[in-house]
């Protein structure tokens with residue numbers, strides 16, 4: 441297990457699923473984790489999972505709440521020390537609609553939560569990443585493969601934007617010794633996808649899994665291990681990469 445002893449790492453979407461699993465994985469390796477989420481009960485459950493996990497409640501879809509959220513995050517980070525090491529952007533929301541009927545307010549909410557909030561929070565903590573560091577953006581196979589069922593061109597757009605942002609920041613921040621990478625999960629069993637595992641979607645699930653060489657969904661813990669690896673010194677020369685964690689879906 442990598443050593444994050446005393447390092448401060450911020451995680452958006454730290455209250456559930458992949459972000460929560462990453463928070464626990466990193467806290468177990470010695471990091472001080474600041475988990476950002478919206479749902480107070482989810483945040484309480486997450487902080488109860490490890491004594492090194494602290495939480496900030498923020499609705500990342502609400503532009504007017506962003507300043508307060510950033511201030512609270514910075515205040516908390518400074519309480520633990522003056523230097524932040526890592527950033528994970530896992531907050532995400534999905535609406536599925538055919539392209540023709542996509543609702544603008546849902547597109548805007550996805551763009552705010554999935555892309556802009558990560559952009560803004562990373563930028564806010566950058567001055568505290570004085571000794572270098574590492575960031576991971578959680579994208580999706582939808583950034584690369586169209587026509588998932590049900591379709592969501594809007595979600596794919598936001599997840600593709602994260603890959604572009606990863607590339608741009610990896611080259612821009614390299615001189616500060618800050619590495620930036622993305623993970624590209626396939627189907628992972630979390631609150632976001634739980635409905636898909638019900639009998640109602642059995643046929644679609646079977647169709648999807650027939651394209652996955654390992655023929656199963658992944659777990660949040662499996663993604664968290666990749667996130668922790670990318671943040672760690674073991675990945676010290678990996679920068680600007682986008683790594684699939686999808687049971688081989690992308691290989692078919």
Ligand SMILES: NC(=O)c1ccc[n+]([C@@H]2O[C@H](COP(=O)([O-])OP(=O)(O)OC[C@H]3O[C@@H](n4cnc5c(N)ncnc54)[C@H](OP(=O)(O)O)[C@@H]3O)[C@@H](O)[C@H]2O)c1
Pocket residue numbers: 452453454455456457458459476477478479480482483498499500501502529530531532533553554578579580581624625626627628629630631632633660
């Ligand atoms: N599960 C998959 O199959 C899969 C595949 C590819 C990519 N991903 C991506 O993985 C990331 C994590 O998703 P997950 O599967 O772990 O789902 P999840 O368990 O539903 O987690 C989503 C997280 O985003 C947070 N969030 C959503 N809207 C928010 C808002 N307005 N303000 C603040 N936080 C907000 C949630 O906070 P609260 O719980 O506090 O509301 C939660 O912590 C997402 O970016 C998702 O797009 C997931």
